[in-house]
Amino acid sequence: MSRASLFTAGALAIVLAGCGSIGGPKTDVKLYSPATAVTVDPAWPTVDWSLMVGVQAANAMLDSPRIAVRPTANELQTYKGARWADNAPDLLQTALVQAFEDSGRIGSVLRFGGGGSRGEYGLWIEVRQFETVYHSDKPEAVIEVQARLVKLRGGGIVASKRLRHAVAGRTPEVDDIVAAFGESMSALGTELVGWTLAEGQKHEAKSAKE
Secondary structure, X not given: OOHXXXXXXXXXXXXXXXXXXXXXXXXXXXXXXXXXXXXXXXXXXXXXXXXXXXXXXXXXXXXXXEEEEEEEOOEEEEEEEEEEOOOHHHHHHHHHHHHHHHHOOEOOEEEOOOOOOOOOEEEEEEEEEEEEEEEOOEEEEEEEEEEEEEEOOOOEEEEEEEEEEEEEOOOOOHHHHHHHHHHHHHHHHHHHHHHHXXXXXXXXXXXXXX
């Protein structure tokens, strides 16, 4: 299927959930929420400190339920008839909190802005890319973030890291692209969990010696 048809006729294959403006024609839209999973590394430390996870978008285009696609380097579009079930940063935040919980290596993980007591550390994520990128007519689900681990209550930045994961879609169809996003999010989550646990524990050990 060509890229042109992907953004028009290709969307007709999507199962619909009717919505539209009042008095106007309905638009067929399918909501997607990629399945994710964490791959636990036996070398990860088990920690007794708590963590808050916050995720924000680097720009307004990413802070949206629209599924972004870059058919060429300088062109950004969205898939017709398809939406994320939530804004992209919120999808990623949910996946990351679940990844930390499923790792079994940390007792308390909280969402930033979700209420409740504050954590001892904060993991702040800025989403730089969350889009389908075409390379020679082959689509990839690309996620790039800037991560900062912060010691809360005046502790400052503990560590920072740029992470990027790209997974090729099996086909240009939206269902296959969403599956690729699930793999990309899983890989990103696994790397972030391991990095956060290691850096946080390193900081705890250093602080104990001071």
